[in-house]
Amino acid sequence: MEIMQTENRVIVSGCGPVGAVTALALVKKGIPVTLIEQLPDAAEDQRAATIHTPTVEMLADLGLEKEMFSDAPSGGMAAPLFHFRDRATGELVAVFDINLLKGEVPYPYVVQWEQYKLVHAALPHIRASGLGEVRFSSKLIGLSQTEDHVEATVGNEAGETEKLRARYLIGTDGGSSTVRRLAEIAFEGFTWPERFIKIGTSFDFGATGQGLCTRNYFFDPDEWLNLFKVKGYGPPGIWRGVLPVPESESDEEALSMENIQRRLQRIYQKSGDYEIPYYALYAVHQRVAQTFNKGRILLAGDCAHVNNPIGGMGMNGGIHDAVNLTEKLADVWFGRADANVLDRYTRQRRTAQIDYVQAQTIENKRKLEERDPAVRRKHLDDLRRTSEDVTLHKKFLYRSSLIDSLTSANAVE
Numbered sequence: 182m183e184i185m186q187t188e189n190r191v192i193v194s195g196c197g198p199v200g201a202v203t204a205l206a207l208v209k210k211g212i213p214v215t216l217i218e219q220l221p222d223a224a225e226d227q228r229a230a231t232i233h234t235p236t237v238e239m240l241a242d243l244g245l246e247k248e249m250f251s252d253a254p255s256g257g258m259a260a261p262l263f264h265f266r267d268r269a270t271g272e273l274v275a276v277f278d279i280n281l282l283k284g285e286v287p288y289p290y291v292v293q294w295e296q297y298k299l300v301h302a303a304l305p306h307i308r309a310s311g312l313g314e315v316r317f318s319s320k321l322i323g324l325s326q327t328e329d330h331v332e333a334t335v336g337n338e339a340g341e342t343e344k345l346r347a348r349y350l351i352g353t354d355g356g357s358s359t360v361r362r363l364a365e366i367a368f369e370g371f372t373w374p375e376r377f378i379k380i381g382t383s384f385d386f387g388a389t390g391q392g393l394c395t396r397n398y399f400f401d402p403d404e405w406l407n408l409f410k411v412k413g414y415g416p417p418g419i420w421r422g423v424l425p426v427p428e429s430e431s432d433e434e435a436l437s438m439e440n441i442q443r444r445l446q447r448i449y450q451k452s453g454d455y456e457i458p459y460y461a462l463y464a465v466h467q468r469v470a471q472t473f474n475k476g477r478i479l480l481a482g483d484c485a486h487v488n489n490p491i492g493g494m495g496m497n498g499g500i501h502d503a504v505n506l507t508e509k510l511a512d513v514w515f516g517r518a519d520a521n522v523l524d525r526y527t528r529q530r531r532t533a534q535i536d537y538v539q540a541q542t543i544e545n546k547r548k549l550e551e552r553d554p555a556v557r558r559k560h561l562d563d564l565r566r567t568s569e570d571v572t573l574h575k576k577f578l579y580r581s582s583l584i585d586s587l588t589s590a591n592a593v594e
């Protein structure tokens with residue numbers, strides 16, 4: 182069957198950071214896109230903020246450099262340093278400096294740029310391309326495919342439905358993906374018994390004399406902590422703490438203002454309450470889809486894999502999927518490659534996930550929460566030794582920045 186003009190497009194379902202980057206990468210390659218999102222507008226999602234070195238390069242290549250490095254609150258903050266600390270003693274165990282990779286990578290730092298700011302930066306470029314249509318209040322509720330097209334059923338808030346056809350559909354609709362479910366793709370892995378709480382405060386932990394940098398990881402058997410700074414809505418910025426919530430604590434208890442204040446007072450005891458612009462509780466999973474391509478249906482981002490946020494790898498890995506997938510899809514689209522190349526997308530990106538992102542984030546969590554004092558001491562000593570030896574330090578940076586994951590995955594045939 183010949184594909185009609187309006188069907189000569191790719192549908193991207195879900196306008197989070199991965200959907201927005203996927204749509205942008207496609208229109209840049211000359212492929213028409215319809216990006217659908219169930220919400221009435223792009224969500225102000227306060228989850229991811231750390232953009233690793235290779236991802237910064239990818240976003241710059243997509244034309245987002247100006248927005249990413251803008252001095253305005255909508256832009257990001259370059260941050261080359263990260264610290265590991267022992268929470269009980271306050272000991273600064275190790276300082277890592279991505280600047281050591283200067284000359285080896287174009288952007289030797291992470292950029293702290295909240296994920297919703299990235300989405301807001303990408304959307305005008307998608308629209309301005311003349312090839313990208315963005316539809317909000319459009320929820321994917323049905324999906325089928327034939328040999329030469331996909332058909333998506335999309336519903337709006339009024340309960341009306343519409344059928345959209347396309348040559349391919351990419352699911353970027355997050356961890357509880359409808360696309361993955363309708364395509365009957367298994368999501369293998371497990372869910373941690375504890376949940377993670379994220380608390381944002383405008384209180385400046387950087388001015389408490391503890392010598393904190395922009396990204397700080399604290400070891401603690403009872404309550405490990407990730408404490409990071411973002412620009413937020415402008416000066417003085419927002420510090421975000423991410424901490425574990427034990428299985429025994431109910432959601433209601435964890436989200437009570439008393440407990441939220443108590444958690445912050447344990448980070449730094451101060452008089453009066455903390456001002457708290459936002460907080461949220463998350464269930465945490467480690468799962469990878471059995472395949473990232475099934476016929477004309479493709480998966481990317483959290484739709485394809487989820488992991489705990491320690492190390493900031495979820496969205497980064499999803500953006501790496503988007504860049505890998507759109508290159509291959511463009512080759513198929515313009516007749517430069519056979520559709521089998523999409524199997525290679527799955528092989529490459531599942532390798533990146535399983536061998537690196539899943540393995541690393543599980544190891545990061547286990548180390549931060551280690552209960553045995555002798556084992557914890559060993560982790561701390563190893564980290565210090567690693568940071569003090571230039572060769573080991575750089576090796577650590579290559580792995581933690583996901584550069585190794587990209588190199589290994591891209592070498593998979």
Ligand SMILES: Cc1cc2nc3c(=O)[nH]c(=O)nc-3n(C[C@H](O)[C@H](O)[C@H](O)COP(=O)(O)OP(=O)(O)OC[C@H]3O[C@@H](n4cnc5c(N)ncnc54)[C@H](O)[C@@H]3O)c2cc1C
Nearest residue numbers: 195197199219228229230231321355482483493495496497
């Ligand atoms: C506390 C915390 C901190 C984190 N920090 C980092 C970090 O620093 N760095 C990092 O790399 N990762 C981090 N992550 C992970 C990161 O937030 C996710 O990996 C990222 O949001 C995934 O992006 P996505 O676009 O794939 O999915 P999502 O951001 O979940 O977006 C999916 C979109 O699809 C839409 N949607 C869902 N269903 C439908 C449907 N049926 N039809 C249409 N639209 C639909 C949703 O409304 C949503 O807008 C963190 C996570 C947490 C919990």
